[in-house]
Amino acid sequence: MHSWLPNRRVLTMLSAVLLVAWSVTTGIVFGEEANVPDRTWLYAQPKIHYPDAIEESFASGRTPVRVIVHLEAPSTMKTPDLKTVSRRKQTRRAIRAIREPVVQRIESDDVTVNREFNYIPAMAVSVSAQGLEQLVDDGDIATIEPDRILTAHTTQGIALMQASALGDAYAGEGVAIAICDTGIDYIHSRLGGDSFPNAKVIGGYDFGDDDSDPMDTNGHGTHCAGIAAGDASSSGDYAGGVAPGVKLYALKITTGFTGGAYASDMVAAWEWCVSHQYDDPDNPILVISTSFGVGGYSGNCDAVSSVLTESAADVANAGISIFASSGNDGYCGKIASPACISHVISVGAVFDDNIGGYGFCVEEESCASNKQAYTACSTGYISWAYTTAADRVAPYSNVSESLDLFAPSHMATTTDIGDDFVDDFGGTSRPAPMPPVWRP
Known part of the structure; x- marks a missing residue:
């Protein structure tokens, strides 16, 4: 910039x-x-x-x-x-x-x-x-x-999705998913563990910094990549991604260490997927996962950004599905863009277990339960989830009648930059990479 x-x-x-x-x-x-x-x-x-x-x-x-x-x-x-x-x-x-x-x-x-x-x-x-x-x-x-700025929507939930049996028969071989995010730490032992490109992260580009190295220095994209397709292991808390056989493309849309991206860089990444869909004919790009968004809109929001809407239609026309997170504001009748755009599949968040009582920052207009003023939240309000349970919608998850899917969220163990792991990844960023890869 x-x-x-x-x-x-x-x-x-x-x-x-x-x-x-x-x-x-x-x-x-x-x-x-x-x-x-x-x-x-x-x-x-x-x-x-x-x-x-x-x-x-x-x-x-x-x-x-x-x-x-x-x-x-x-x-x-x-x-x-x-x-x-x-x-x-x-x-x-x-x-x-x-x-x-x-x-x-x-x-x-x-x-x-x-x-x-x-x-x-x-x-x-x-x-x-x-x-x-x-x-x-x-x-x-x-x-x-x-050119709006989009922000990241920050036990794996596999059991709740009943994906274990399916994963044993189908681990995602022959499919590539593009993680449109902060990049991927491709040196991570569960994400290829080698220089770029490697056996897991087979291609990509850095649109935020306009260079050929999509290394993640923020962590968010690496978290999402691990949820989707990190290599499985029989030891440790991280059991691997939902579909460990899937190949990944790292499309970095943020600048440097930041967690925000211009809409134009997201569109450029989507278009890259169309142009490079068959770079590896044995693993074509069939899915784009992006856990970024802005605002809250009820119903279809195609008129909000012509460039995002037209690009999403082009991607769908090329035979690629876009999955996007619904947002973390706690809206009860609105979801973020681009999740609300036609040809984009929106994903909201549910808990996958009883994780105990937590408080989540929400917007003032949220209808989340147990909401109260709270100065420690930048939004000024918090929703207390005193009881949590599998399949219960997370208070922060944006929902609306146009929401397409829910997937497990919060307290996920996944990959982190520096060949490390995190055990508290949540938000609607976490469920967005899950549905695209566990269905054959």
């Missing part, structure tokens, strides 16, 4: 007057540290979707601001046929032909292209206030949406 600040300079009285006059005519107003769009202008632009989120980014001083630009394109490109490799190549060529002239025209000190997509006529860019105005005025740009 690039940093940017306007050059400081001493203004004469005349130049200051001219600057103010120019800002009024263009709709741009300068603050002390960074320029911000005029609020009236911003909300009056039909091309700009969710101007409140873009305004918040400018107001926070995180300039330049990251947005996703959708280009004018034939309607057929919104749902391209991606069933064969040759058609995928045709789609990439067609979108590149639309995108390249726009990129050549808009790139400047005020507009930087961060990410170009292969199967969607769109791209992620960073803009100053002047750059945002430039994009609005460009006739080949259809819409502009914020």
